Amino acid sequence: DQQVKQNSPSLSVQEGRISILNCDYTNSMFDYFLWYKKYPAEGPTFLISISSIKDKNEDGRFTVFLNKSAKHLSLHIVPSQPGDSAVYFCAASARYTGANSKLTFGKGITLSVRP
Amino acid sequence: EAQVTQNPRYLITVTGKKLTVTCSQNMNHEYMSWYRQDPGLGLRQIYYSMNVEVTDKGDVPEGYKVSRKEKRNFPLILESPSPNQTSLYFCASTRTSGTGEQFFGPGTRLTVL
Numbered sequence: 001d002q003q004v005k006q007n008s009p010s011l012s013v014q015e016g017r018i019s020i021l022n023c024d025y026t027n028s029m030f031d032y033f034l035w036y037k038k039y040p041a042e043g044p045t046f047l048i049s050i051s052s053i054k055d056k057n058e059d060g061r062f063t064v065f066l067n068k069s070a071k072h073l074s075l076h077i078v079p080s081q082p083g084d085s086a087v088y089f090c091a092a093s094a095r096y097t098g099a100n101s102k103l104t105f106g107k108g109i110t111l112s113v114r115p
Numbered sequence: 116e117a118q119v120t121q122n123p124r125y126l127i128t129v130t131g132k133k134l135t136v137t138c139s140q141n142m143n144h145e146y147m148s149w150y151r152q153d154p155g156l157g158l159r160q161i162y163y164s165m166n167v168e169v170t171d172k173g174d175v176p177e178g179y180k181v182s183r184k185e186k187r188n189f190p191l192i193l194e195s196p197s198p199n200q201t202s203l204y205f206c207a208s209t210r211t212s213g214t215g216e217q218f219f220g221p222g223t224r225l226t227v228l
Contacts, residue, residue, distance in 0.1 A: 101209050
């Protein structure tokens with residue numbers, strides 16, 4: 001059973017517009033959520049994270065929103081740029097509940113930003 | 116430069132021929148982990164290690180072995196590779212007391228014929 005779900009495999013947006021990438025989770029023990037970005041032929045790189053005690057975290061053009069009651073988080077990229085075209089993975093951990101540093105990843109979503 | 120390195124980056128082998136993929140990190144991280152990435156399946160954890168001599172199974176450990184004799188190194192061993200282990204493999208590390216972000220290596224693309 002997949003605990004972190006990214007149900008849309010791909011997303012295409014116009015340069016300058018907003019990209020919204022969605023992620024759902026099922027495990028109530030998850031208390032820390034991360035987004036990773038992956039370019040072809042490279043390893044994933046950390047983008048932004050959010051703790052379960054917050055509902056929003058912003059870093060430049062990237063904002064992550066967390067809705068704990070719905071077990072849903074989303075990554076907003078504004079404005080989108082062609083260099084943002086990559087695969088984005090949502091990940092979750094039970095960091096504050098005694099579990100180890102294990103990350104559970106979603107399947108990823110491929111974002112394409114059209115010039 | 117802080118980094119996680121993996122070798123080799125690309126490997127083509129045949130069924131049953133033992134191989135080792137090396138992973139090394141220079142950040143003095145306690146936690147290290149191996150993942151495989153397959154189309155439509157995302158990143159799945161194979162094995163992880165909380166510290167030297169402490170290893171445990173992840174979600175898909177069958178057919179793999181690991182060891183952690185030194186803090187910086189975490190090799191992945193395929194004793195008898197099979198075609199279903201053809202995949203893209205990533206090593207990652209992090210501090211157990213840190214904020215949870217894992218640093219990933221560049222990946223090893225393995226093909227088992």
